[in-house]
Amino acid sequence: MKDHEQVDIFIGVDVGKSNHHAVAIDRKGKKLLDRALPQDEAKLQAIIRSVAGKGRVLLVVDQPSTIGALPVAVAQAEGIMVGYLPGLAMRRIADLHPGEAKTDARDAAIIAEAARTLPHTLRSIVLADEQAAELSMLCGFDDDLAKQATATSNRIRGLLTQVHPALERVVGKHLDHPAMAELLIKYPSPEKLRKAGQPRVATLLSRHAPRAGKGWAAEVFTALGEQTVVVAGTGAAGIVLPQLAAMLKQLRTAREELLTQVEALVEAHPLHEVLTSMPAVGVRTEARIITEVAGKEFQSAGHLASYAGLAPVTWRSGTSIRGDHPSKKGNKNLKRAFFLSAFAALKDPLSRAYYDKKRAEGKRHNQALIALARRRCDVLFAMLRDGTFYEAPATTAA
Known part of the structure; x- marks a missing residue:
């Protein structure tokens, strides 16, 4: 970390959801502060200012985002240096210290000592970029939506495999296309597909997949002809499948809307x-x-x-x-x-x-x-x- 030699006081903060713990030491290793920090801006400012008057300060946290975002933001607003000690490095350094206790006070003291003696283990934290912060939140949400969409898609394929494997081989390989979700919402069971008839199914699929709709409808009815027995649980699957298909459609729509917002942010970024x-x-x-x-x-x-x-x-x-x-x-x-x-x-x-x-x-x-x-x-x-x-x-x- 740059300017480490000019630092006079090292504050190690073990962050928590409601309370943090801070330990401050000087360059010689003398402890100046050892107390709990509430997740409150005014009290964080007061404690930081109490040691800031004794020299140049470096505050190091073990979690710079989520629950550690407020201490970092307050420290940056006060104009003091902020650093980040990665969790893996922190745990390895902790193994070198005597004792096996796992307390907030001990962890904060280890972070402060690492900041004083092992500057190469630290990572600097620059002033937060508003666009990058927004992108980080949106990307995290997009990841959650992608995981939910994958889980929902797998659940649909699992149910189809259970009640009609031949139908799953046709619907499953095209499930990424919106047309198949629409098909399962309206005709979620083999019985309803047969009653609808191939022309009506082809019309529905062609509405969302103009080029492939008729071909997929033919494949669907070919698959329906390969199984005549009704597997136990088919009725319940007909109740669950349209809801899962609607969830999948909603998740994909949410991802498309989110992508539009992400695109606007990245286009406005200097890079x-x-x-x-x-x-x-x-x-x-x-x-x-x-x-x-x-x-x-x-x-x-x-x-x-x-x-x-x-x-x-x-x-x-x-x-x-x-x-x-x-x-x-x-x-x-x-x-x-x-x-x-x-x-x-x-x-x-x-x-x-x-x-x-x-x-x-x-x-x-x-x-x-x-x-x-x-x-x-x-x-x-x-x-x-x-x-x-x-x-x-x-x-x-x-």
């Missing part, structure tokens, strides 16, 4: 033109990069790749264990964004050539995509560092 100049960086990928990367300091491209979980981990022990392995750590959201963006970038000739090169070297599909994602991560680091647009490498004539 928008820089990020979208790279092939296969869509709205959701751009939003993730802004929320997870913008405002953070990375010393090198390898540092950013390690933060995203794209840098390989070397395992070596004597002569028995050797090799590089994929990292299981890092920022999961950012890693997923880079991975999906790399997959979408296979349509770009240069990215496809790099992917094919890795496949020719014997790497599996996912390994080649991870390698491509790492390459794109390195390019992105240079773009953000220099503030330049993406430029495809010039090809040399044969």
Whole structure:
């Protein structure tokens, strides 16, 4: 962390939902403050000001967002430095201290001591970007909606498999299309589909899928003809399926409306033109990069790749264990964004050539995509560092 040598007082804060605990020490390690902090702006200001007059202060928290957002905001408003000690680093440092107790006071003291003696473990927290904060909240909500949509879709397929496997093979593979949700809302059981007849089903499907509607209707009635017996529970499934289909439709509509709001925010962000100049960086990928990367300091491209979980981990022990392995750590959201963006970038000739090169070297599909994602991560680091647009490498004539 920058300017660490100029800090006189280190405040470690173990954040909580209703109360925090703060321990302040000076540069020599003498304890100046050890008390609980309520989740209240005025009282937080009073305690911070009581030690701020004794020198330059660095406040370090173990959770900079959610329940720790208020202490960080108050400290930033008071003009003092704020840092963040990642949870994994905090727990490893705690193992080096004597005792096995797990208390707020002990954790706050460990955070303060780490801030004083181990500055390399800290991460700086810059003044919050309003657009990034809004994007972070919207992206989190979008993730929740995506999980609910996936769970609902899986539940629909599970019920169809139970009562009519042949019908599930047709409906399930097209369930991502809105037409199938509309079909299940109106005709949720094999019996109702048969009573409706193929022409009426084809009309309904064609209304939402003009090109494929008639073909899907033919597949549906072919599947209905493959099973004549009625499985136990079919009646109950006919009650549950339309409700699940309506939920799926509502979740998808909510995601589309949310995407419109996210798109408006990313288009207004200063990094928008820089990020979208790279092939296969869509709205959701751009939003993730802004929320997870913008405002953070990375010393090198390898540092950013390690933060995203794209840098390989070397395992070596004597002569028995050797090799590089994929990292299981890092920022999961950012890693997923880079991975999906790399997959979408296979349509770009240069990215496809790099992917094919890795496949020719014997790497599996996912390994080649991870390698491509790492390459794109390195390019992105240079773009953000220099503030330049993406430029495809010039090809040399044969």
